[in-house]
Amino acid sequence: MTLALETIKTNKYYSQTIKSIKSLVNVINVPITALPLREQIEIILDWANHFESKTVCVANVHMLMEAHNQPAFATVLRNADMVTPDGMPLVWIMKLMGAYWQDRVAGMDILLSLCQLAPQRNTSLFFLGSTTETLEKMKEEISDKFPDLQIAGKESLPFRPLTEEEDRAIIQKINSSGAGVVLVSLGCPKQEYWIDQHKGKIHAVMIGLGGAFPVFAGIHKRAPFWMRNLGLEWLYRLIQEPRRLWYRYLTTIPPFLFLALVQLIMSRLSIWQRTANLWSQFVNKTATNKV
Numbered sequence: 001m002t003l004a005l006e007t008i009k010t011n012k013y014y015s016q017t018i019k020s021i022k023s024l025v026n027v028i029n030v031p032i033t034a035l036p037l038r039e040q041i042e043i044i045l046d047w048a049n050h051f052e053s054k055t056v057c058v059a060n061v062h063m064l065m066e067a068h069n070q071p072a073f074a075t076v077l078r079n080a081d082m083v084t085p086d087g088m089p090l091v092w093i094m095k096l097m098g099a100y101w102q103d104r105v106a107g108m109d110i111l112l113s114l115c116q117l118a119p120q121r122n123t124s125l126f127f128l129g130s131t132t133e134t135l136e137k138m139k140e141e142i143s144d145k146f147p148d149l150q151i152a153g154k155e156s157l158p159f160r161p162l163t164e165e166e167d168r169a170i171i172q173k174i175n176s177s178g179a180g181v182v183l184v185s186l187g188c189p190k191q192e193y194w195i196d197q198h199k200g201k202i203h204a205v206m207i208g209l210g211g212a213f214p215v216f217a218g219i220h221k222r223a224p225f226w227m228r229n230l231g232l233e234w235l236y237r238l239i240q241e242p243r244r245l246w247y248r249y250l251t252t253i254p255p256f257l258f259l260a261l262v263q264l265i266m267s268r269l270s271i272w273q274r275t276a277n278l279w280s281q282f283v284n285k286t287a288t289n290k291v
Helices: 014-020 037-049 061-069 071-079 088-096 107-121 132-145 164-177 190-197 212-216 225-229 233-240 242-290
Strands: 024-027 030-033 054-059 082-085 124-129 150-155 181-185 205-208
Touching (some): 024 088, 037 054, 037 107, 054 190, 061 071, 071 190, 082 088, 107 124, 107 212, 124 164, 132 150, 132 212, 150 164, 181 190, 190 205, 225 233, 233 242
Parallel strands (some): 054 082, 054 205, 124 181, 181 205
Antiparallel strands (some): 024 030
């Protein structure tokens, strides 16, 4: 986590971050932000310091397949201000598509980076979702490992849809807390729909972190670094929760690999076609000049 421990420079802001974030790579028709972890964290903190209402989606294979199967959800991802490559398969595809520098920007790494760096920018965090037990354990972990971090608030939400009155109360509570970042753990795709629906209403950066909360709280264990680096974190999680995850992985990983392979092949064919066209134009122009 050396990237998470580096001090972020504060003399760059909106114009540069907006210019940088235009660097995108489409992975099965979803635009993924093609920037290293450190730069994506810097952009998030820049937004947070100015209380910009922004949405960040942390994408893995499951999320991209949800978007492939549900057009409404695909629109949510395309409307997001940042979509980070959480899963290693996304990182590998982005590298093959030309983003050779890309590293993994996982939910847990985002959470740890923000806990480490937010105090340096006087930015406070609001934790939304998960269970009361998980939020309390997270608070204990933060007090122990990140004593300087400002917690603007924490709130567990019911599994049922909120009433309009309850929703207004949550919005008011977050905005009045002074939080620059709201970390949302409701599960995919519920959390992404939630942050999309609250863009412009909540004056903070909203990030969907899914399963990062229970891992941070110590309820679930994170895969060892070597497994994460080899793209085997899914296997580690499957061993921990086989009943819940076996069907999801069976119905998402194989079709994703197929779609990604088709995209890579079409991309290569397109490059070859453009190269052939340029060569043909060059040959024709040379022949015309000789005549």
